[in-house]
Amino acid sequence: MxxxxxxxxxxxxxxxxxxxxxxxxxxxxxxxxxxxxxxxxxxxxxxxxxxxxxxxxxxxxxxxxxxxxxxxxxxxxxxxxxSCSTTKHHHHLICLDCGKTRQIETCPMEWLEERMESDFEVTGHKFEIYGHCYDCQMLSV
Incomplete structure (x- = not known):
């Protein structure tokens, strides 16, 4: 967007x-x-x-x-x-210091769905990984 x-x-x-x-x-x-x-x-x-x-x-x-x-x-x-300009399914890495995000293409739901009980219907999900980007790591050294 x-x-x-x-x-x-x-x-x-x-x-x-x-x-x-x-x-x-x-x-x-x-x-x-x-x-x-x-x-x-x-x-x-x-x-x-x-x-x-x-x-x-x-x-x-x-x-x-x-x-x-x-x-x-x-x-x-x-x-x-x-909002991301891509319509392709993806998730984000989010830096806790500066707030910058980076898209990741891997979706953990694929792994989870293989192991989930069959009587549960997933209607949506959100997956985010929090941490510190390279630039913020270098600032704290």
């Missing part, structure tokens, strides 16, 4: 274009990592000092519902990033 695709999707669904929404999307395009609502608010307040937490969070939730953003929970806090 990129800013243009996200704005087109909003327009197609009948949502109003605003400078705040565009700036919020540009933030995710620049950061390329999971961001908390607090981080988004702090960044947005640089250009829009009166923007409220409710406005930011409401838009984050809307963007997640529309599959513009994806959400995960890190350290008990929801965090958001642009």
């Amino acid at each position: 990129n800013v243009k695709q996200a704005l087109d999707k909003l327009k197609k669904e009948g949502f109003k274009f605003t400078g705040k929404r565009e700036q919020l999307l540009r933030l995710f395009a620049e950061e390329k990592r999971y961001l908390s609502a607090k981080e988004v608010l702090a960044s947005m307040q640089k250009l829009y000092p009166n923007v409220s937490f409710d406005t930011v969070y409401r838009n984050l939730s809307l963007f997640e519902e529309m599959d513009i953003l994806e959400m995960t929970e890190l350290e008990g806090e929801k965090r958001f990033r642009f």
Whole structure:
């Protein structure tokens, strides 16, 4: 997902274009990592000092519902990033220090499904691996 695709999707669904929404999307395009609502608010307040937490969070939730953003929970806090542009099934490695992500193509569900009881129907799953990227490891040396 990129800013243009996200704005087109909003327009197609009948949502109003605003400078705040565009700036919020540009933030995710620049950061390329999971961001908390607090981080988004702090960044947005640089250009829009009166923007409220409710406005930011409401838009984050809307963007997640529309599959513009994806959400995960890190350290008990929801965090958001642009949805991946690929439709191919994949999972992520997530750096706990900087929040950067990297896609992994392997899916543990293939292994699990072979060993699962046949009376359980899986309707979805999410698999994330947390750790420290190379750059963050080098900073802590």
